[in-house]
Amino acid sequence: MEIIDKRPFEEVVKEFDKIAAKHGTITNLEKSRTEYYYNESLLKETCLISKADKYGKITYVNDKFCKLSGYTEEELIGQDHKVVNSGVHPKKYWEKMYNACIKERKIWNDIVTNRNKNGELYHVNSWIQATFDSENNFTGFISVRQDVTELVNKQIEIDKKNTYLEHAAKILRHDMHSGINTYIPRGVSSLERRLDEEAIKKYRLEAPLKMLKEGLKHTQKVYKGVYDFTNLVKNNSVLEKKPAKLKPLLEDFLRSTSYFNQIGIEELVEAEVNESLFCTAVDNLIRNGLKYNDSPTKYVKIYMEKDNMVIEDNGRGMSQNEFDKYSKPYTRKANQKESGTGLGLNISLQILFEHNFAIWCKKIKTGTKFYINFYGRNDKFDTASR
Numbered sequence: 001m002e003i004i005d006k007r008p009f010e011e012v013v014k015e016f017d018k019i020a021a022k023h024g025t026i027t028n029l030e031k032s033r034t035e036y037y038y039n040e041s042l043l044k045e046t047c048l049i050s051k052a053d054k055y056g057k058i059t060y061v062n063d064k065f066c067k068l069s070g071y072t073e074e075e076l077i078g079q080d081h082k083v084v085n086s087g088v089h090p091k092k093y094w095e096k097m098y099n100a101c102i103k104e105r106k107i108w109n110d111i112v113t114n115r116n117k118n119g120e121l122y123h124v125n126s127w128i129q130a131t132f133d134s135e136n137n138f139t140g141f142i143s144v145r146q147d148v149t150e151l152v153n154k155q156i157e158i159d160k161k162n163t164y165l166e167h168a169a170k171i172l173r174h175d176m177h178s179g180i181n182t183y184i185p186r187g188v189s190s191l192e193r194r195l196d197e198e199a200i201k202k203y204r205l206e207a208p209l210k211m212l213k214e215g216l217k218h219t220q221k222v223y224k225g226v227y228d229f230t231n232l233v234k235n236n237s238v239l240e241k242k243p244a245k246l247k248p249l250l251e252d253f254l255r256s257t258s259y260f261n262q263i264g265i266e267e268l269v270e271a272e273v274n275e276s277l278f279c280t281a282v283d284n285l286i287r288n289g290l291k292y293n294d295s296p297t298k299y300v301k302i303y304m305e306k307d308n309m310v311i312e313d314n315g316r317g318m319s320q321n322e323f324d325k326y327s328k329p330y331t332r333k334a335n336q337k338e339s340g341t342g343l344g345l346n347i348s349l350q351i352l353f354e355h356n357f358a359i360w361c362k363k364i365k366t367g368t369k370f371y372i373n374f375y376g377r378n379d380k381f382d383t384a385s386r
Helices: 009-023 026-046 063-069 091-103 149-194 197-202 206-231 246-254 275-291 320-326 344-354 379-384
Strands: 048-053 058-061 108-115 121-132 138-147 242-245 263-265 270-273 300-305 308-313 358-364 367-373
Touching: 026 063, 048 063, 063 121, 063 138, 091 108, 091 121, 121 149, 149 206, 197 206, 206 275, 242 246, 242 275, 246 263, 246 270, 246 275, 270 275, 275 300, 275 308, 275 344, 275 367, 320 358, 344 358
Parallel strands: 263 300
Antiparallel strands: 048 058, 048 138, 108 121, 121 138, 242 270, 300 308, 308 367, 358 367
């Protein structure tokens, strides 16, 4: 924002009038005056503006500056900008600003933390420019700022929650690993070694042991998905993927579920996926198709249709508009009889987006068809293909 003239607006208008009277170019000058007026008015209404002389003493502040800082114009004029200095930024920070503005003659920009009259911090996105007279002598500064306190505070809160989330993720990734992948498997193996066939038959332990081992296997798969998902919480994380044949991959993942016999999987393509997360995303879509389903014989079919993998159910049906709405976190239909958190669809969506896959859906006569395209998320797949 190159606002160089530090004179009051009224003085500039008078100068326009003098030039107009001398040269008779009223039309052009009126236009210039109007443009200057609107520019000045726009800045005054939307930004915090202050001017300072070459000694750093404040010579002008607008109403928005006064309102946010808590000081009156009388309290600020003649003061140094240190009056709102929060102490957050070190001396070198301001030295860089001076060098940029005076020596390099650049407009300096950064988000600055200030302190108001009540001692409360506020944050402003600041543009500062040095001003010079006709002989190129440094005369002072003009500063234009926008209040971004709400945005900065929200980001601080997000960063704090991310820290908690990363800590929780660390507990899940590391501390639960010992129980699920070490102690419980060792306990099951030890139990099997101590039970001979006769004891197993006598106490009818075949089914309980089988359930225990299958349950452990399923838990380890789920843990792997949680591990991979929580890894994404870390900064600069990259989703680990590898080529996989999707039909055997999904069959192996779903085999231990109670609804495996309600799923039909036809021949599918090979794709580069994070196995545990991709299976989790598909499993969420399958479970929704079976859960929100009033048919006497519930089913889900998975097959290829052109370049898209289709997950089709015979449930109540979901349109694309409903999918867009209910795939947001914690969003559920009003008066829905089934319990739930409203997170399943959102988790599936985020996992597929992390893969850079496209997903959309279509309500059909007998339920819903979800389409997953493996060749990149773009407008073609997000809109036209629906």
